[in-house]
Amino acid sequence: MVDVLLDLVMPGTALAFAVTLVTLAYHLLRHLGRRSQLARDLVRRAYRPSQLVAALAAVWVALRLTADGNWLSPTRHVVLLAIIGASAWLVAALVNVVTDLMLRRLRLDERDPLTARRIRTRLKVSHRVTLASVSTLAAGVMLITFEDVRTVGVSLLASAGVIGVLVALAAQSMLSNMFAGLQVAFGDALRLDDVVVVEGEWGSIEEITLRHVVVKIWDERRLILPTSYFTTTPFQNWTKSEHKLLGTIELDVDWSVPFEDMRAQLRRIVGSTDLWDGRTCGLDVIDATGSLVRVWAVISAADSSAQWKLRCLVREQLVTWLQQQHPTALPRVRTEFGGALQSSGEPPPRWAAQPGQPAVVPNPRVPEPVGLDGAGSPGRA
Numbered sequence: 001m002v003d004v005l006l007d008l009v010m011p012g013t014a015l016a017f018a019v020t021l022v023t024l025a026y027h028l029l030r031h032l033g034r035r036s037q038l039a040r041d042l043v044r045r046a047y048r049p050s051q052l053v054a055a056l057a058a059v060w061v062a063l064r065l066t067a068d069g070n071w072l073s074p075t076r077h078v079v080l081l082a083i084i085g086a087s088a089w090l091v092a093a094l095v096n097v098v099t100d101l102m103l104r105r106l107r108l109d110e111r112d113p114l115t116a117r118r119i120r121t122r123l124k125v126s127h128r129v130t131l132a133s134v135s136t137l138a139a140g141v142m143l144i145t146f147e148d149v150r151t152v153g154v155s156l157l158a159s160a161g162v163i164g165v166l167v168a169l170a171a172q173s174m175l176s177n178m179f180a181g182l183q184v185a186f187g188d189a190l191r192l193d194d195v196v197v198v199e200g201e202w203g204s205i206e207e208i209t210l211r212h213v214v215v216k217i218w219d220e221r222r223l224i225l226p227t228s229y230f231t232t233t234p235f236q237n238w239t240k241s242e243h244k245l246l247g248t249i250e251l252d253v254d255w256s257v258p259f260e261d262m263r264a265q266l267r268r269i270v271g272s273t274d275l276w277d278g279r280t281c282g283l284d285v286i287d288a289t290g291s292l293v294r295v296w297a298v299i300s301a302a303d304s305s306a307q308w309k310l311r312c313l314v315r316e317q318l319v320t321w322l323q324q325q326h327p328t329a330l331p332r333v334r335t336e337f338g339g340a341l342q343s344s345g346e347p348p349p350r351w352a353a354q355p356g357q358p359a360v361v362p363n364p365r366v367p368e369p370v371g372l373d374g375a376g377s378p379g380r381a
Contacts, residue, residue: 251295
């Protein structure tokens with residue numbers, strides 16, 4: 001028991017020395033880098049993992065210098081595994097610092113929103129790939145430290161081709177999504193904050209990973225789709241080349257509507273709001289069949305949100321204008337009675353409209369009363 005305690009003196013001393021040294025370096029670097037955002041983030045993010053790496057490394061070196069014992073070999077192995085995990089944590093922290101720095105610079109300088117969104121999408125996907133690679137590499141190095149795993153690995157090299165084929169078949173869906181994620185991120189077909197129409201839903205791209213894409217729908221719901229969906233299924237991207245969009249409003253009105261007055265009113269409506277970007281404003285007749293005329297108003301806006309609000313505003317104010325200024329131009333159905341009978345020279349029926357009186361349409365199932373005509377023969381009253 002005494003020998004074990006003596007063997008722990010050197011590792012304990014090394015642990016305390018390493019922790020103290022990293023702590024002093026942390027406070028010194030934080031003081032020196034207080035004016036730099038990068039230095040502050042680097043020191044803050046790397047402090048805990050670097051402290052852990054230094055402490056474990058000091059303990060491992062001290063255990064190597066300690067006399068051999070039955071408990072020292074497995075203890076050194078456990079410490080070595082912890083060093084590998086802590087090193088992976090430190091690398092991930094440094095990657096996070098660099099990624100956050102680049103994203104922060106993009107937010108501060110977004111003169112070209114399309115380029116900024118493209119770079120942000122690629123950064124986020126690259127960040128995820130890097131973290132996944134670091135984790136995989138750390139796990140592989142940990143496994144190699146086991147003698148049995150190394151022996152099995154060498155024996156499996158001869159059959160690596162067959163195993164690779166089997167693994168590829170088993171993970172076909174996962175691999176297809178992974179490659180689709182890389183294709184989406186670096187192929188510029190889809191970016192973060194792009195406005196899309198997918199599965200009949202309108203929304204924006206909130207997150208892109210190697211496995212799935214999250215679409216934030218306009219009513220705050222989330223539509224989660226596999227990444228391979230966007231490489232195999234057509235979808236609408238409203239902001240592929242620019243944010244500016246055109247919007248249309250269709251109205252059915254009566255034939256008597258004054259088109260020039262309606263065009264002037266449309267220009268007054270869009271000119272009175274900041275939602276209109278000043279590019280396009282027009283009104284055309286696209287259909288005139290039956291009892292109605294269909295007009296089509298085309299307006300432009302700076303982005304999809306402003307376009308939606310502007311369409312609602314124009315539709316509401318045009319309807320209000322028709323109600324107040326031209327009520328006869330609202331949709332209505334015309335009915336004319338007795339025109340054909342009058343042209344044939346025959347007297348109009350009794351139920352036809354008389355001047356100043358409404359028309360009364362008879363019920364065909366109720367017979368009219370029968371009386372005697374002037375000649376004494378049966379006739380209709």
